[in-house]
Amino acid sequence: MSKNLQVELKNIFFELEGNEIFKNFSLRFSSKGISIILGPNGSGKTILTKIMKGIVNIDKGKVLIKKKNDIGYAPQQVVFLRRNVFDNIAFPLRVKGKRESYVKQRVNYLLTEFNIFDKKSFSARSLSAGNAQFISFVRSIVDDPNILILDEPCSNLDEIHRKKVELYLKRNKKKKKIIMITHDFLQAKRLADEIILIEKGKFLVKYNKQKFLKNEKNIIKDFFS
Amino acid sequence: MEILYQSFSLIFSFDPNLYEIIFLSLKVSLSALIISTILALPISAFVAIKNFYGKKVLKLFFNSLMALPPVFVGLILYILFSKSGPLGFFEILYTPSIMIVAQIIIILPIIISISIENLEMINKEYEDFFLMFNTKLKRRILTLLWDARFSLITCILSGLGRALSEVGAIIIVGGNIIHYTRVMTTTIALETSRGNLSLAMSLGIILIFIALLLNSVAFVLKNISIKNSYE
Numbered sequence: 001m002s003k004n005l006q007v008e009l010k011n012i013f014f015e016l017e018g019n020e021i022f023k024n025f026s027l028r029f030s031s032k033g034i035s036i037i038l039g040p041n042g043s044g045k046t047i048l049t050k051i052m053k054g055i056v057n058i059d060k061g062k063v064l065i066k067k068k069n070d071i072g073y074a075p076q077q078v079v080f081l082r083r084n085v086f087d088n089i090a091f092p093l094r095v096k097g098k099r100e101s102y103v104k105q106r107v108n109y110l111l112t113e114f115n116i117f118d119k120k121s122f123s124a125r126s127l128s129a130g131n132a133q134f135i136s137f138v139r140s141i142v143d144d145p146n147i148l149i150l151d152e153p154c155s156n157l158d159e160i161h162r163k164k165v166e167l168y169l170k171r172n173k174k175k176k177k178i179i180m181i182t183h184d185f186l187q188a189k190r191l192a193d194e195i196i197l198i199e200k201g202k203f204l205v206k207y208n209k210q211k212f213l214k215n216e217k218n219i220i221k222d223f224f225s
Numbered sequence: 226m227e228i229l230y231q232s233f234s235l236i237f238s239f240d241p242n243l244y245e246i247i248f249l250s251l252k253v254s255l256s257a258l259i260i261s262t263i264l265a266l267p268i269s270a271f272v273a274i275k276n277f278y279g280k281k282v283l284k285l286f287f288n289s290l291m292a293l294p295p296v297f298v299g300l301i302l303y304i305l306f307s308k309s310g311p312l313g314f315f316e317i318l319y320t321p322s323i324m325i326v327a328q329i330i331i332i333l334p335i336i337i338s339i340s341i342e343n344l345e346m347i348n349k350e351y352e353d354f355f356l357m358f359n360t361k362l363k364r365r366i367l368t369l370l371w372d373a374r375f376s377l378i379t380c381i382l383s384g385l386g387r388a389l390s391e392v393g394a395i396i397i398v399g400g401n402i403i404h405y406t407r408v409m410t411t412t413i414a415l416e417t418s419r420g421n422l423s424l425a426m427s428l429g430i431i432l433i434f435i436a437l438l439l440n441s442v443a444f445v446l447k448n449i450s451i452k453n454s455y456e
C-alpha cells in the first residue's frame with residue numbers, strides 16, 4: 001500500500017451462501033476526496049462496503065486500510081439501539097471510551113448543526129425512514145472519522161436533508177476519504193472526484209470527474225445496456 | 226363462603242403470624258431472585274453473544290433444568306447438607322439460607338433459558354451494529370442487557386413467580402418450622418392437612434394477589450416499551 005492511499009482491496013475472494021460474490025477483485029481508491037461506487041442492484045456494492053468496514057470477513061485477499069478504527073460507516077439498512085436519538089449518536093464515542101462531557105458536547109453540537117436537536121429525546125426506532133437515515137449519517141460522522149463509507153445515504157432523504165449531507169461531504173472531502181454508494185447519477189456528478197463502476201462483483205472501470213463528465217452519455221448508455 | 230369471609234378477616238386484621246409468614250416468603254424468594262438474577266444475566270448475555278463449542282448442548286442443559294422437580298432438588302440438598310452429608314459443616318439445613326439455595330437452583334435455569342432466547346433475538350439484530358463500531362464483549366453484554374431490560378424484567382418476574390409458588394424443595398430443606406422457616410406455600414400445605422382452611426385460604430389469596438401484581442407489572446412494562454418503541 002502506497003503512503004498516501006487510505007483504502008485498497010487486493011485480490012479479494014468472497015462467497016456468500018455458496019454464491020461467488022467477488023473473484024479476484026482488486027480496487028484502489030484515491031487517497032482523498034469522494035469516490036462514488038455505481039452499479040446495478042446485486043452487483044456487490046453493499047458487501048464491498050461491509051468488507052471495507054470489517055463487518056464481513058473475506059475468504060481470500062487483502063483489505064488494506066490505513067486506520068481501521070477510524071472509519072465512519074452509514075449502512076443501507078439502518079440499525080438503532082432501543083434508545084433515544086442522542087444515545088444512538090453517542091454510541092460510537094462511548095464505545096471508544098470518550099469522556100461523557102465530551103460525548104455530550106459533541107453530540108449536542110451535531111444535533112444543533114444538522115438542525116435535529118428537537119429529535120434528541122425521540123426513540124430512534126420510531127423515526128421515519130428518512131429521519132432514521134439522516135440520524136444514521138450523523139452517527140457515522142460523530143467521531144469525525146478520517147475515512148467515511150456511506151451506503152446510499154440519501155436514498156430516503158428529502159431535498160433539504162440531502163443537501164445537508166452533500167454540503168457536509170463537499171466541505172470535508174479535502175481532509176477525508178469518502179467512499180459512497182449511490183444510484184443517483186446526478187448526485188454522483190455533483191459530488192464525485194472519482195467514479196467506480198462495478199457489476200456482478202467485477203470492477204469495470206474507474207473515471208476521474210473530468211473523464212466521467214466528458215464521456216457521460218456513453219458511460220450511462222454502456223452502463224445500462 | 227364462611228371460609229372465604231374468615232380468610233379476608235385474617236388478612237385485614239393484620240394478624241402478625243400471617244404477615245410474618247408472608248414477609249419470610251418474600252424475604253426468601255426475593256433473596257433467591259436477586260442472587261439468581263445477578264448470576265443469570267451475565268451468563269445469558271455471554272451465551273447469547275458468543276459462539277462456542279457446545280453452546281447448543283449448554284442451552285439444552287439449561288432448558289432441561291427448567292423442568293427440574295423441586296422435590297428432587299430438596300432431596301439432593303437434604304443429602305448434601307444433612308449433618309452426615311459432605312456439606313453438613315455449613316449447618317444451614319432447616320434455615321432460611323438453605324431455602325434460598327434451593328430456590329436459586331430452581332429459578333436460575335428458568336431465568337437463564339428465557340433470557341437467552343430474548344437476548345439472542347436482539348443480538349442477531351445488533352450483530353452488524355456491534356461490528357460496525359468494533360464493540361468489545363463487555364460493552365456488548367452491557368448494551369444487550371440494557372436494551373433488553375423490559376423483556377428481561379418479564380423473565381425475572383417469571384422466576385419470582387416460580388420461587389414464591391414453590392413448595393416441594395423448601396418443605397424438605399426448611400422443615401416448615403414455625404416462626405423460622407414457615408413460608409406461605411408450606412403453611413398452605415400444612416394448614417390444609419390440619420383442616421385450618423381459613424388460614425390456608427388467606428395465604429392462597431395473598432399468593433394470587435402477588436401473582437396478579439407481578440403480571441400487571443410485566444404488562445405495564447411491556448406497554449411502556451411498546452409505547453416508546455423500545456421493542
